Every structure is written in C-alpha cells, then in structure tokens.
Amino acid sequence: MTASRTSNAPVKITGPGGLTAPEEECGLFGIYGMVDAATHTALGLHALQHRGQEAGGIVAYDGEQFHSHRALGLVGDNFNSTDTMKQLVGDMAIGHVRYSTSGGTVLRNIQPLFADFKFGGLAIAHNGNLTNAIKIRHELVQRGCIFQSTSDTETIIHLIAISEYGRVVDRITDALSHVEGAYSLLAITQKKMIGLRDPYGVRPLVLGRLGDAWIMSSETCALDIIGAEFVRDVEPGEIVIIDDKGLHSIKPFSKKPNRFCIFEYIYFARPDSIMEGRSVYEVRKNIGAELARESHVDSDLIVPVPDSGVPAAIGYSQQCGVPFELGIIRNHYVGRTFIEPSDQIRHLGVRLKHNGNAAMLKGKRVVLVDDSIVRGTTSVKIVEMVRSAGAKEVHMRISSPPTAHPCFYGIDTPQQKDLLAAQYDLDAMAKHIGVDSLAFISVDGLYRALGEEGRNIEVPQYCDACFSGDYPIALIDHDKNPAQQQLSLLGEHK
Numbered sequence: 418m419t420a421s422r423t424s425n426a427p428v429k430i431t432g433p434g435g436l437t438a439p440e441e442e443c444g445l446f447g448i449y450g451m452v453d454a455a456t457h458t459a460l461g462l463h464a465l466q467h468r469g470q471e472a473g474g475i476v477a478y479d480g481e482q483f484h485s486h487r488a489l490g491l492v493g494d495n496f497n498s499t500d501t502m503k504q505l506v507g508d509m510a511i512g513h514v515r516y517s518t519s520g521g522t523v524l525r526n527i528q529p530l531f532a533d534f535k536f537g538g539l540a541i542a543h544n545g546n547l548t549n550a551i552k553i554r555h556e557l558v559q560r561g562c563i564f565q566s567t568s569d570t571e572t573i574i575h576l577i578a579i580s581e582y583g584r585v586v587d588r589i590t591d592a593l594s595h596v597e598g599a600y601s602l603l604a605i606t607q608k609k610m611i612g613l614r615d616p617y618g619v620r621p622l623v624l625g626r627l628g629d630a631w632i633m634s635s636e637t638c639a640l641d642i643i644g645a646e647f648v649r650d651v652e653p654g655e656i657v658i659i660d661d662k663g664l665h666s667i668k669p670f671s672k673k674p675n676r677f678c679i680f681e682y683i684y685f686a687r688p689d690s691i692m693e694g695r696s697v698y699e700v701r702k703n704i705g706a707e708l709a710r711e712s713h714v715d716s717d718l719i720v721p722v723p724d725s726g727v728p729a730a731i732g733y734s735q736q737c738g739v740p741f742e743l744g745i746i747r748n749h750y751v752g753r754t755f756i757e758p759s760d761q762i763r764h765l766g767v768r769l770k771h772n773g774n775a776a777m778l779k780g781k782r783v784v785l786v787d788d789s790i791v792r793g794t795t796s797v798k799i800v801e802m803v804r805s806a807g808a809k810e811v812h813m814r815i816s817s818p819p820t821a822h823p824c825f826y827g828i829d830t831p832q833q834k835d836l837l838a839a840q841y842d843l844d845a846m847a848k849h850i851g852v853d854s855l856a857f858i859s860v861d862g863l864y865r866a867l868g869e870e871g872r873n874i875e876v877p878q879y880c881d882a883c884f885s886g887d888y889p890i891a892l893i894d895h896d897k898n899p900a901q902q903q904l905s906l907l908g909e910h911k
C-alpha cells in the first residue's frame with residue numbers, strides 16, 4: 418500500500434492506480450451518510466457484478482482523507498477481507514465495476530479515478546461512453562494537458578481542472594457542457610456526493626434511501642441488497658447533489674428527448690431491477706409473449722438459453738401454452754461467456770457453461786429462446802448441443818431485433834463486420850446457426866412489450882441504435898470516414 422499526502426485532500430491508494438481504457442458497460446454504486454459506507458458499497462457492487470466482472474474499485478472519504486482500493490477480478494474476491502475493508506474508512510464512498518472485452522485487461526483500467534484539484538480531492542466513476550472524447554483530448558493536449566490514460570473519465574477530470582468556475586458542481590457542469598455521449602457519473606468530493614445522467618438519459622442511475630443515508634446506484638437490485646428503499650430514477654440531464662444540507666438537484670443542460678437504452682431491458686440489467694418505472698423481469702416476459710404472438714411454431718417444448726433467455730421463454734410459453742422446460746442446464750461457476758476476451762476462450766467458454774438436458778430434449782420439437790445474437794458464437798454451440806442431446810427439431814426465437822449496428826454508448830458490441838445480423842439475412846443466419854427456423858422480435862413488438870403502441874419514428878422513445886442504426890447522439894470520434902474523422906479530431910469538422 419502507498420500513501421500520498423497533499424495539502425487539500427490526502428489520499429491513500431491501495432492496489433493499482435492510473436490509466437484506463439475506454440469505458441464499456443459498467444456498474445456504479447455510492448452512499449452518503451452511513452457508517453461503514455465502503456462495506457455497503459461492496460455489497461452494492463456485488464449486486465451489480467453482472468454489469469462488469471473484470472475489475473472493481475471503491476473510494477471512501479472519512480472527513481480527512483480519501484481511501485481507495487482497486488483490483489482486477491470479482492467484488493467478492495477483492496472486498497472480502499477485514500484488512501481491506503478496514504482501510505476504506507468513512508461515511509461516504511463510491512464504487513465501480515467494469516468489464517472490457519478487449520485483450521488489454523490491465524490493472525490501470527480500474528475506477529473510480531481520483532484527482533486533486535484546486536478545490537480539493539474528487540473521486541469519479543463513469544458508466545457509458547463519450548462520443549467526442551478523442552476530439553476533446555486532442556484539444557486538451559494542445560493546451561498542455563498531460564494525459565496518463567486513454568480514458569473518457571480522465572477527459573472529464575481535465576475539463577473539470579481547467580474550468581474557470583469556482584464551485585465544484587459548476588465546474589462539473591462546465592466540463593460536461595463540452596462532452597457528447599452517453600454517461601452516468603458518480604463522484605465524491607470532501608463534502609458532497611454527486612450523481613448525474615446525460616441529457617438523453619441513455620444509461621441508468623437511481624436514487625435510494627437507507628435511514629438518513631442517500632444512495633445512488635446503476636440499478637435498484639443493489640438497493641435491495643442493503644435493504645435500502647428505492648426513491649426514484651435520477652432524471653435525464655439531472656445533477657443530484659447530496660451534502661450536509663440534504664439533497665438538491667439541478668438541470669443545467671438544454672432538454673433532450675429521453676432515449677433510455679432499450680438493451681438494458683433486453684439483456685443487461687438484472688431482471689429484479691426496476692428501470693424507468695418498469696420491472697425488467699416483466700418487460701422480458703412481455704417480450705417473450707409478443708415473440709410468441711409474432712412467430713410461434715408448432716413445438717413440444719419452450720427451452721430458455723439460461724440465464725438471459727429465461728424470463729422471455731416463460732412469457733413465450735405462457736402465451737402459446739406449450740410447456741416451459743429447462744432443456745439446457747447452466748454451470749453457475751462460469752462467468753458470462755461474452756466477456757472472455759479472445760475468440761478461442763469464447764468458444765471454450767460456451768462449452769464450459771451449458772449442457773443439453775437429454776431427458777427433456779430427446780425426440781422433441783424444441784423452441785429455444787435467447788435474448789440476442791451478436792456474433793452468433795453462442796447460438797451455433799447451443800443448437801449443436803441441443804441436437805446432440807436428441808432434439809428432433811430446433812427453432813430459435815430471439816427476444817431482441819437483429820443486432821446489426823455497434824453500440825457507441827457504453828454497451829460493448831463488436832464492430833459491425835463481426836455482427837452476424839450485419840452480414841447475413843434471416844435465412845442465411847438460420848443456416849449458419851443450424852436451426853429449422855429463426856425469428857427475432859420486431860422493433861414494434863419490442864416497443865409494445867414496453868407499453869408503447871410501437872416505435873415512434875419521429876422521436877423514438879428509447880435508444881435502439883444497435884437495432885435501427887439510428888444514433889441519437891453525434892458519433893464525433895467514430896465517423897465511418899477516416900479522413901473526416903481526422904478533420905473532426907482537428908476540430909474542423911463536426
């Protein structure tokens with residue numbers, strides 16, 4: 418452990434510090450005004466582990482000093498020892514879990530980041546992705562800023578540092594007025610916990626209460642784990658500030674249409690979470706029911722691809738009246754397949770994770786229900802496994818529309834060339850996967866499952882860019898034309 422003291426806010430760092438790669442899907446949890454804030458934060462992060470399994474970190478503040486511990490691996494492995502938790506003293510803490518699918522899994526990628534400013538110390542954690550971080554970074558480097566990482570979060574830190582405003586909240590607001598993208602942020606200073614969502618509200622953040630303490634979290638399931646009450650979602654574009662005067666909030670940005678990420682409902686969030694007033698579990702069941710209405714086929718069994726296909730398969734089965742059975746058994750000691758960095762491990766991972774339940778499948782016409790097809794790796798293996806367990810027919814039903822476009826807003830999807838739906842039409846996909854039939858929920862069916870009449874073409878109610886290619890926030894760093902991107906990096910093109 419190393420300790421560094423500064424005039425403003427001493428910080429003690431354990432574990433690695435420093436650089437981070439671009440943020441992908443992540444989980445945030447913070448608590449203000451609770452003895453043992455870090456222990457509660459560790460529990461909250463444990464409930465958010467599905468949002469990131471690569472690494473986790475917690476920064477706590479005890480009124481005099483910041484304490485930080487960050488490590489690669491699971492929360493339960495890194496925040497379980499009394500020794501570690503004893504270091505993280507204070508009644509205010511924030512934490513972060515993250516994953517990246519790139520091979521560059523390194524210690525320095527871990528958040529929350531900490532920086533000392535003119536006004537004191539600030540720890541900050543980020544879920545999402547900025548779409549003009551490279552452009553801003555070039556501008557900042559030209560102004561003399563020295564970056565230690567490629568991180569979006571560090572870009573925000575520099576923008577806060579150079580802001581000419583006095584109050585920390587004004588500096589953060591000023592910093593964010595320069596950025597584009599999808600982000601939820603959580604920060605602590607020596608006096609405040611600050612949480613906010615981008616003006617479109619793409620990424621989630623909720624507010625909770627436990628006694629006198631305030632909590633902010635990516636999902637409500639992390640409130641449940643510590644017995645906290647769910648108060649409300651932080652609103653799109655809202656900055657919530659909690660200090661010794663209580664909670665207050667501002668909305669300094671111009672209003673934008675709400676575009677909450679629809680993929681949170683389909684796959685990413687935990688089914689026991691409530692997002693934007695809707696139970697994720699119920700939405701998934703509704704999607705399954707819509708899917709059955711749209712594309713049911715004669716069959717003997719409805720079988721989920723566990724675990725992500727389970728609620729949709731229940732809804733599907735209840736709608737069509739064909740029995741739901743666990744025709745695939747999942748080994749719970751293997752993490753999410755997709756998260757493994759290399760193709761080779763990804764292939765191996767699928768075999769390690771699932772096994773066909775021959776007692777259920779033999780001689781049956783089976784409808785398999787899964788949440789999404791990305792590269793198609795999982796589906797190919799699963800179908801092969803179900804056939805070798807004796808299924809007579811295998812039909813695949815997917816509770817999302819075809820994923821044909823990459824996400825630039827914080828869900829990690831591969832480049833377009835690696836997306837099966839971007840390369841093949843429906844028949845070719847069915848052939849590739851080896852199924853007797855394949856169907857995806859329609860975009861309107863998905864919106865109906867969310868209580869809408871359908872997708873509003875003028876102003877869609879959600880961000881569904883991964884399905885529609887309609888990106889609500891400018892992709893400044895991701896221009897498809899490299900020459901144009903170069904110009905935009907020079908600030909000459911938007």
Ligand code: AMP
Binds near residue numbers: 753795
């Ligand atoms: P693939 O094998 O590439 O087609 O991946 C599809 C599987 O990965 C689905 O069964 C999903 O449950 C899961 N999945 C989809 N999107 C993601 C994501 N962004 N991160 C992690 N897992 C995902």
